[in-house]
Amino acid sequence: MAVTNSEIAAIFSRIGDLLEIQGENPFRVRAYRNAARMVRGLSRSLAEMVEQGEVLEALPTIGKDLAAKIREIVATGSLRKLTELETTVSPGLVDLLQVPGLGPKRLKILRDYLNIHDVGELEKAARQGLVHQLPGFGVKTEQNILRELSELQQRIRRxxxxxxxxxxxxxxxxxxxxxxxxxxxxxxxxxxxxxxxxxxxxxxxxxxxxxxxxxxxxxxxxxxxxxxxxxxxxxxxxxxxxxxxxxVPQVSFGAAWHYFTGSKAHNIAVRVMGVQRGLKVNEYGIFDKQGKRIAGRTEKEIYAQMGLQWMEPELREKRGELEAAATGRLPKLIVAADLRGDLHCHTTRSDGQDSLEAMAKAARALGHDYLAITEHSQHLGIARGLDPDELLAHCDAIDELNDRLAGIRLLKGLEADILEDGSLDMPDHVLQRLDICLGAIHSAFGLSEKKQTERVIRAMDNPHFNILAHPTARLIGKRPACRLD
Ligand SMILES: [Zn+2]
The missing domain is CATH 3.30.460.10 (Beta Polymerase, domain 2)
Structure with a gap:
């Protein structure tokens, strides 16, 4: 039931990979890899050692810092450090590390020369014969990469x-x-x-x-x-x-549903609560000391045995939901029916898929009270962003439609580019005409945390600025969040 050594090793070696992609100090990278190797080869269970209060620092390659991390994994089933790293490194790049023969060094070359960030981009470049021209790559490497990729894509795809x-x-x-x-x-x-x-x-x-x-x-x-x-x-x-x-038999359906829903960290925490009550919790049910099943038919029964309210699956990530459930303070989730309007949309005037009128009617059909029309500004050329005159003309069109259309209120807006110096890509006298102004980052994603934060704060200082749109500019599975405090 407890966290296994191989799970701990997997966390450490993943941290090693992520640090190496980030170009971290090789000694730190090696420290995690060595620890992973040691843990994998260990004959005793680390979870047991932690439970018995043994000194982990006595193990080879394990210092104070890694010992604390092992204790955290045993206690919670996960490691905050890894979660943090995973949000800063593009998941596509991590996947690429799994291609045999592609280490972090080669990944860096692929990124620097060909702007490759995921498996799909690498495959395309290899097919076009661009990869074998890079320093340190050859025709043979390129062919190997193509062969490995087809297999890998099946294995890692999310x-x-x-x-x-x-x-x-x-x-x-x-x-x-x-x-x-x-x-x-x-x-x-x-x-x-x-x-x-x-x-x-x-x-x-x-x-x-x-x-x-x-x-x-x-x-x-x-x-x-x-x-x-x-x-x-x-x-x-x-x-x-x-x-x-x-x-699954009906008598244990709730237990199995809870178990296979996860998350793993949540499940471990629930099992630990069971142990404290002298109960065994698994996918077949909850069992007392005599081995008698005392719950399992429904999830509600499972939680009730722990003195907890049933909770929405979205909450089961070990982020304080157990404490909240124990004291009846679980949050109420926002559902689609709670939405009253939409403050960010595009029409065919910039890079949207439908006309102004079609968008307005669709919002009305959804039962929304308002819809902000927020086209791109001119800096975003590929999205056909609007210049000042075009935006003013678009405002007239929105006013005109508002007069004509009942049952929905359109707001005149803009998704203004936040330029690298933190200014907004539209003069103030034009912004003044708007009901709402979003600011968004569409370039220079890679600035340092300090510079990126200063840039955004400067944009927010503009009195017309209302909302920071897509605050971290990440694309799920493709582009990591920009660093922002
Ligand atoms: Zn945007």
Whole structure:
């Protein structure tokens, strides 16, 4: 149940990789890698050693700092340092590290010469024959890279949550229609609504497990069946997305649903609470000292045994939700029906997909009270940004439409570029005409934290400035957040 040595080792070696990509001091990088190797080869469980209060610093390669990190991982199932690093390094680059033969040094060359940040960009460049011309690369390396990439893409691909929603809902509806099926639910990161999803985990309870398994593997979007068993089957969909189906008895459905929903750190914390109460918590239920199952049918039962309220899956990330649930202070999540309007949208006047009028009517149909029209400013040439005269003419068009259209209020806005010196890409006398002004970073993402923060603060000092749009300028899975205090 406790954190295993290999999990701790994996965290350390990942930190080593991330630090190396960032060009950190090689000694620090090596310290993490050596620690990972030592932990992997250790015959005793570190979790046990921590529990028994042993001195971890006595282990080779483990100093004070790493010992504290091991204790943190054992206690929480994760490490803050890693979470922090993961937000600063582009995930696409981390994936590239897994290509055999591509170390951080070569990654740096690919980035510097060809602006390559993820697997897709590397594949394109290799196919165009650009890679073998780089210093330290040859034709053979380029061919190897192409061969490795095709395999890697299957292994590491993560999907945007929104991109898998449609197929996930179709699959659920399909399984729920099957005869003998009592309950079908999605678990995992999809249920927790993480930004990205690595695979789908589905739980089923059914009268006859063989029938539902047959139906699952016969689902029309399935490309191949990896395994098919009594309690667990795995398929790969045509999109490359892997789906696991587990057949679970009803008496332990809630326990399994809780367990497979995660997060891992949340689960570990719940299990620790169980241990403190003399209870064993696992995916089959909660068991007392005599081994009798005392909860498991519903998630509510599981939480109730810990003295906790049931909580939304989105909250289960070990960020204080257990403490909040224990004292009845869980937050109420914002849902779509809470939205009254939208303060950031584009029309075909800059880089949007629909006309001013179509956007206004769509917002009204959603039941919104207001919609701010916030085109790009001229600095963003690729998005057909507006110059001062064009913006003023656009304001007239918005006023005119407001007069004509009932049931929705349009706000005259702008998504002004925050230039590198912190000024806004539109003169004040034009900004004055607007109802709302967003400022956004679309260039010089890589400034130091100090410079980036100064730049944004200077923009905010403009009296017309209202909202910092997409504050960190990250693109999920593609571009890391810019450094901003
Ligand atoms: Zn923008």
């Amino acid at each position: 999907y945007l949550w929104a991109d898998v929603e449609e197929i996930a809902e179709q699959l659920l509806a399909y399984l729920r229609k099957q005869p003998g099926v009592k309950k079908v639910e999605m678990a995992g990161s999809y249920r927790r609504r993480r930004e990205t999803v690595g695979d789908l985990d589905i739980l089923v309870s059914a009268a006859k497990s063989a029938k539902v398994t047959d139906a699952f593997t016969a689902f029309e979007a399935v490309e191949r069946v990896i395994s098919k068993g009594h309690t667990r089957s795995t398929v790969v969909l045509r999109t490359g997305l892997q789906v696991d189906l587990r057949v």
